Amino acid sequence: MHVRVTFQEGITEASDEPRRSEAVVQVGHNLLEVAQSKGVAINAPCGGRAQCGKCLVRVIAGPAPISEGDRRLLSPGMLAEGLRLACQLRPRLATTVEVQNRFDLHADPVVRPAPRFDPARRAARAIVAVDLGSTSVQMRLFDASDLGLLGELSVLNKQVRRGHDVMTRMTYALRGPEARRDLTEDARETLRALWNAARRSLVAPDGVAERWTVAGNSVMTHLLWGEPIESLAEAPYKPAFVESRTRPAHEAGLPGGTLTTLPLLGSFVGGDTAAALLALRFDDPGPPRMMVDIGTNTEVALAHGETIRVCSTPAGPAFEGGNISVGMRAEVGAITSIDVREDGAIRAHTIGGGKAKGICGTGLIQVVVALVRAGLVSRDGAIASGADRIALSRGVELMQSDIRELQLAKGALRTAVRIVLAEAGLRDADLASLQLAGAFGTHLTPRTAIDAGMLPSIDPGRVAAVGNASLDGAERFALDPDGSARRLEAIRARIRHVELATRDDFQALFVQSLSLGPG
Numbered sequence: 001m002h003v004r005v006t007f008q009e010g011i012t013e014a015s016d017e018p019r020r021s022e023a024v025v026q027v028g029h030n031l032l033e034v035a036q037s038k039g040v041a042i043n044a045p046c047g048g049r050a051q052c053g054k055c056l057v058r059v060i061a062g063p064a065p066i067s068e069g070d071r072r073l074l075s076p077g078m079l080a081e082g083l084r085l086a087c088q089l090r091p092r093l094a095t096t097v098e099v100q101n102r103f104d105l106h107a108d109p110v111v112r113p114a115p116r117f118d119p120a121r122r123a124a125r126a127i128v129a130v131d132l133g134s135t136s137v138q139m140r141l142f143d144a145s146d147l148g149l150l151g152e153l154s155v156l157n158k159q160v161r162r163g164h165d166v167m168t169r170m171t172y173a174l175r176g177p178e179a180r181r182d183l184t185e186d187a188r189e190t191l192r193a194l195w196n197a198a199r200r201s202l203v204a205p206d207g208v209a210e211r212w213t214v215a216g217n218s219v220m221t222h223l224l225w226g227e228p229i230e231s232l233a234e235a236p237y238k239p240a241f242v243e244s245r246t247r248p249a250h251e252a253g254l255p256g257g258t259l260t261t262l263p264l265l266g267s268f269v270g271g272d273t274a275a276a277l278l279a280l281r282f283d284d285p286g287p288p289r290m291m292v293d294i295g296t297n298t299e300v301a302l303a304h305g306e307t308i309r310v311c312s313t314p315a316g317p318a319f320e321g322g323n324i325s326v327g328m329r330a331e332v333g334a335i336t337s338i339d340v341r342e343d344g345a346i347r348a349h350t351i352g353g354g355k356a357k358g359i360c361g362t363g364l365i366q367v368v369v370a371l372v373r374a375g376l377v378s379r380d381g382a383i384a385s386g387a388d389r390i391a392l393s394r395g396v397e398l399m400q401s402d403i404r405e406l407q408l409a410k411g412a413l414r415t416a417v418r419i420v421l422a423e424a425g426l427r428d429a430d431l432a433s434l435q436l437a438g439a440f441g442t443h444l445t446p447r448t449a450i451d452a453g454m455l456p457s458i459d460p461g462r463v464a465a466v467g468n469a470s471l472d473g474a475e476r477f478a479l480d481p482d483g484s485a486r487r488l489e490a491i492r493a494r495i496r497h498v499e500l501a502t503r504d505d506f507q508a509l510f511v512q513s514l515s516l517g518p519g
């Protein structure tokens with residue numbers, strides 16, 4: 001038996017009418033799966049496991065049975081408003097829902113012209129460097145005639161409509177060749193959207209992309225080329241290819257000359273990490289140094305002597321505010337920190353200074369560290385009063401389960417750092433420097449991250465945020481392909497990929513790393 005499902009997305013700037021998509025599906029499919037196959041973006045950080053409570057839809061027409069997951073994760077008021085978890089709703093009759101989405105897939109790319117960009121002299125030929133991230137995709141453009149910087153653009157990866165992170169997208173791709181093609185087309189469409197926006201602003205309207213350099217993680221790189229990813233989904237998690245690849249851009253559905261993707265360094269240590277190591281000159285000699293790129297997938301690299309050890313760990317979406325009951329992106333209303341008075345009263349600070357709406361990823365770390373310092377939460381993560389929540393501000397409560405999510409995420413990261421250091425025979429104090437790559441690292445306060453037991457116990461002065469090192473590496477390669485290729489080969493020759501899961505002591509170290517205190 002089949003039923004018709006209609007999705008209504010929010011009103012856009014381009015139209016007063018809500019965007020509608022329809023699907024006729026067999027009874028039994030859940031609404032999240034249907035939405036993903038139709039390309040309707042629904043936020044689903046837990047991948048449909050009824051844990052995050054974020055995949056909200058409002059049932060406008062049709063039956064709206066309340067699932068056990070709805071009852072557990074949604075308040076009575078939300079249920080009364082017709083809100084349901086898409087991953088738990090299995091329509092048996094024609095149903096229309098309104099997507100309550102934080103992703104705006106229809107938003108135009110953000111364009112940031114270079115300070116010296118002259119709109120009267122838009123380039124005819126451009127060199128393009130890209131960081132193909134699983135959430136956000138960033139592009140940097142250069143004039144091919146003089147290598148001058150034209151500007152940067154960024155946009156949401158269209159793949160988010162098929163799954164929140166790399167793991168859920170792999171699950172989607174494994175549904176079959178058509179699903180994998182969806183993800184490939186999403187990635188290519190995202191890059192074309194950026195390029196088209198560039199031709200409206202930074203490059204001449206008929207401008208040509210002379211060469212593209214793309215740094216992406218293993219899954220993104222495979223998908224961009226349309227390569228199978230089955231081998232990445234099962235032990236021993238072998239990529240279908242690892243080398244840097246240069247081919248005509250049209251083979252990956254892109255306009256212009258050539259496309260180069262940077263080499264993969266291990267199963268889940270991809271071209272984005274290779275690019276970061278290139279940008280940060282990890283092949284230069286020097287005392288032990290570490291790079292950590294924090295995200296839903298976190299990469300750790302340690303240069304010591306002749307060897308660069310790398311590993312990757314799925315830290316989960318907690319650092320991005322996903323899976324957190326009151327989690328949100330770092331925008332107006334997000335709690336960034338709190339003060340706890342001696343009497344235990346809490347005052348929250350928000351972006352924009354106004355009413356608190358939720359808590360962002362870095363805010364969560366600041367808040368939990370402050371609560372531990374004040375004795376309201378113990379180092380093992382339990383709320384001291386025995387309650388299941390702490391009110392941070394009117395309408396924003398931190399749940400015990402949120403603290404557990406943070407512990408799991410930071411525990412995974414800390415375990416990776418411990419293991420890589422141990423493999424090199426080093427202690428925390430031996431690290432001369434620790435570079436935090438990526439947007440999350442930019443907003444993290446080193447002292448707080450160390451106090452939360454997230455980063456190694458070193459002098460915070462040795463910790464530095466280095467921004468989007470993957471994009472910097474893609475730029476370096478784009479501007480000097482031959483020299484960069486040689487350096488990348490030198491880096492690859494020194495790489496030792498550390499498999500975390502196969503270590504006997506992994507579980508013990510993970511448990512030790514859950515503690516919310518330095519060490």
Ligand code: FES
Nearest residue numbers: 046048053055087
């Ligand atoms: S995706 Fe439905 S609760 Fe997380």
